[in-house]
Amino acid sequence: MADLTERFGTMVFSEDEMKRWLPKDVYKKLAKTIEEGEPLDLDVANAVAHAMKEWAMLHGATHYAHWFQPLSGITSEKHDSFLEPNQDGTAFTKFSGKALIKGESDASSFPNGGLRATFEARGYTVWDATSPAFIKDDVLCIPTAFCSYTGEALDKKTPLLRSMTALDVQAKRVLALFGKHPKKVVPNVGDEQEYFLIKKDAYRKRRDLVITGRTLFGAAPAKGQELEEHYFGAIRPTVSAYMKDLDDELWALGIPSKTKHNEVAPCQHELAPVYSELNEAVDNNLLIMEKMKLIASRHDLVCLLHEKPFEGINGSGKHNNWSLGTADENLLDPGDTPEENLQFIVFLTAVIEAVDKYQDLLRASVASCGNDHRLGADEAPPAIMSIFLGDQLTEVVEMIMDGEASVHATTDTLDLGAVVLPNLEQDNTDRNRTSPFAFTNNKFEFRAVGSEANVSDANMVLDTAVAQALRDFADALEGTPAGDFQEKALEYCAEHLRAHRRILFSGDGYSEAWHKEAEERGLFNLPTTAEALPQFVAPKNLALFAEMGVLTEAEAVCRYEVKLEKYNKLMNIEATTMVREARRTYRPVITAYATKVAKGLETIRAAGAEAVMQCEQDTLNELCCGITQINYCIKVLDELHKNAEAIVDGQAQAEVYAHKVAPAMAELRAAVDAMEEIVAADYWPVPTYDDILFYV
Template sequence: MSNNLTSRYGTMVFSDHVMKQYLPSDTYKMLSRTIKEGKPLDLDVANTVAHAMKTWAIEHGATHFAHWFQPLTGITSEKHDSFIEPVGDGTAITKFSGKELVQGEPDASSFPNGGLRATFEARGYSAWDPTSYAFIKDEVLCIPTAFCSYTGEALDKKTPLLRSISAIDTQTKRVLALFGKHPSRVVVNVGTEQEYFLISEKDYEKRQDLVMTGRTLFGAPPCKGQELDEHYFGAIRPTVNAFMKELDDVLWGFAVAAKTKHNEVAPAQHELAPVFSNVNRAIDENLLTMEEMKLLASHHGLVCLQHEKPFEGINGSGKHNNWSIGTEDENLLDPGDTPEDNLQFLVFLTCIIEAVDNYQDLLRMSVASCSNDHRLGADEAPPAIVSIFLGDELSGIIDALAEGHEASHALRASLDFGVDVLPNLERDTTDRNRTSPFAFTGNKFEFRMPGSSGNVSDANMVLDTAVAKSLKSFADAMEARGEEGFRTAAVAYIKRVLAQHKRILFSGDGYSEEWHEEARRRGLCDFPTTADALPCFVAPKNLALFEEMGVLSETEAKSRYEVKLEKYNKLMNIEATTMRRMARRTYLPVISAYATKIAKGITTITEAMPTAGMQHERAELATLTDGVNAIYEGLDELATLHEKAEACTDSQEKANVYAHEVNPAMERLRAAVDAMEPIVAREYWPVPTYDDILFYA
């Protein structure tokens, strides 16, 4: 990497800075209007942009171009076409037209589509998204695009997100107009903290469960886990540090502002956090980051695990989604020094509280996945029940407003270390709550429920849409207020809405059983599994929300529900199949072999010394044989329930069986196998253990 840190930054991106250099000034201005104001881009301008983009890309080593899009698999896809165009005399030219830039044609029936396209109906289209920069990856010019079917339905994650951004832009401008403000655009900003594990490639290759499912289906607790808190922010292993340096270098080339990196709480767990950017680019950059993490890890003999819970009993990995909304001049979630007097902030805060309460089921659904089910509810992950944490100062203001009292201002205190050489620190007016799913953290909300492997387009699409709806309700009410003064009407509206939605606010321990009971009394949604949460997608009130805000048609929403169900069922089938095979073919033979060795030892010794007691060996042999029997019983139970699930013809019914019958059976089988691991001799155990995997050199 160059000694000049800034010289590498953005070199692989067709950024605004590069556009100014490569585009004629009039073309640049028209493209800028498209990017900033959503103005249509005609083909002549697209041809000029395409030529400049091709010139720049070839200068930087690109040989191909690809429309880079986000199908409903949740990851990214690309099809590479070369710039080469034969001319018929044995030579070739390079060619890249405006039409090729603007429109591509991937197969629509080869990706998940929830019944929108039949297998024989293959045509689909990808369309250039000029609001997210093109970039060069592995000598391919990657062009971020949306993806739709031949009949126009969105088949990707990006299109609904862009629609939700448009919805919140429209409604926020209406609200700000009431305050006499008329910004050119409203921007949703997101920062995605990406957690992940790095383990040895050699250990990974020996674990069929890791290879097939991304998590360990078996594994007894290690001798030492995270209980000493020594890994968090600890010195980074040299091998891991080398990986992180290469990752930073590559990401900076893509203009991904990778800012913070550190060891996380669990052994072998780490985190990368970028600088905030607009939500569309932030998600594209996060998906690119995840891809590069997996690819670059192999350069260092490592494997990057992005599963939410690869190891039982220690922290899982999330993707904390830090969300804020603003204009070119201000962050609309900045409370200022006296938030109780900041009416504009209180309006936006109230609308967010209302949105989260009204659509808590959708927010839970947006983060639901087979893998995230294992993470939510323990080890620093928030529970599956959605609630909002505001902190003491804002909670006091909200309580006062909801009850019709005057709110007092919380004064900031200072912290004195008691050592003259150390400075006094200004203490925030509120603490942090790691068990909160949706926490206010100064001038933004941290949505902590998304999992590390997920595409957070769904979560942000739902959040943007729900907040846009609440902002619309406020604007509608204020624009129709008649003779009543705006401030008086706005304060009355805030008080009324807060009184109706206070139930979603909670500042305590989200893990406690008392909170679960209290949440039920409050009428909050409790969907512990993905199978429980997914029907929320197609609940009538939620279909009406998407339709009203222009984000998803009923057909598009129902197709996504079907896709998510299908993915959940397929992943559960893979896990159950892998577990049955490993238990039978990997673990049972060695446990039986070790039991046989113990039995032969007992026979040999007692034959040589009939008076030998051998009570401990006999007890160990009994434990092993009981364990083998328990594994066989667990296998029989799992096989029966697995076959029951696969026999279901209704996808939702199948998901219910997997969630509430198959998964508990898998946990029981795991417990039976894991109980044998500390007993069987090390040289017999067939796979790397948690001790081996998590504490590699």
């Protein structure tokens, strides 16, 4: 491995590389495009494309690709060679500005929620100059947006960029009221990526893992995570070697991989990068997930990113740490003066208002088939959205709501100028692991995001909702006389904090008492994807997207349809796999073992030893009852699944999958898992949790 600082970013056409490879006038024009959104003329694009090609070829690249994020949630790329043939049998290399700026793809072949038909196939990829190009597997990858021939966004990046623009515009309006005029305001994100690593040999023998990403069957291991010995424990050599390779490749791609450690569950681990601007952070996280999977295979391992690959132990999330800032300050940092702390309270109020008004939309943004198994179980937050502020900040907010804060006091003050308010210091709050949305020092941690998710969705919703709250503040306070501004701003915050007080909760999010209290407060409780997704197209949420210029109604409906279709397809795959595995893998083995026990009983009894065989008889009875129960559960699940498949309406189908098929799957699982406890180990057809989770 090269020196860390020399290795970092070697595969990225970074700002530093641009300065090195581009003429000064070209670099200045490109910087204006990146920083201020200025149009890029073709001459500049041609110069940039040529420099990119020369740089990429110097690093071994032979192809280029527009790298984009279709609504499938993963990334896509089509590779084109730099090579162009001459008529004389020789060749030259070429990469034009036009090829850099725009590419063409078949828009009907990706999930599009009905926006494009097969006969309306044209779609375009458009260069996103704000996210740097990089080399991956000898291919120059150019981050791009993806839109239809008629201009609709067909990807995750485009609405994310729109939401960032909306947030930038409205945050600058608010900061102008404080006499500040930054060039831009951007959300910064750090996503803590959790994952499982298991042996490839065990993975290959588990058809449920191969097909669905999770174990559809499996009794609890003899030892799980109850000894709390894996978390932050010594990393086993096999995993350590994998992590070193992963870090090395991520650093070369300019991804600031910072922290790695064992997570709570056996075989579970975490990688956390340093914060970066949201758009780049999303691209980086997608690359992280891709590299995690690819590099694992080199070490005879398989990386599982499913939110709940193993029943009964911790699932995997992707804690989305979100803050908002300028080049000079984090706007969620408490300040050193009354005015700075008033600014902090204004932005804090906007986030609280946004999360309360659009709690249903935030829940829908993290809804998925996999996340349904995780939310509310084993250290994951509940499906009910709430905000945890910590004791001190809660006290400050309550004082503001109760009218006990003032901006006119002049002695012994630091925050809002009120004697009664304590200093707002960092690192002064405990952590609430059951909170889906927690304030942690100078950022919010959205913990409900699933490990396999593209974090564009959650951040797009959060950006948009906060942008609207900031817009409303600016609309109300612009034009206020300077001498009245602080008092009016504090009054505004007090009023809006009171209106959204219900979203603040510091207690145990797992408790039944909280579920009852949340219902009394009027908070949404949407435990399944089938219940959460319709909120994405609720009238107030469609209005939010339209008002802030983030999604048209057609684009929003498209995303609902795509997510709904994916949920139904995944449930169909899981139910099909489960029935087949129960019939073809588990039931024959259980029957064979029951036959062996029965024959053994018959042989021993023939020898006159019947009195000592009661235990074997009990085992045989259990096996026979278990086979009967499995047969019954297969029949029930098969029938329910066929009924679900026949439903034409996607939402109605999802509700049947969530409320009928899923419980039937749980019943079948329980019946088979009970037999795992009885059948001899040399008969059991697949690696058990003990085998998978505790390898050397």
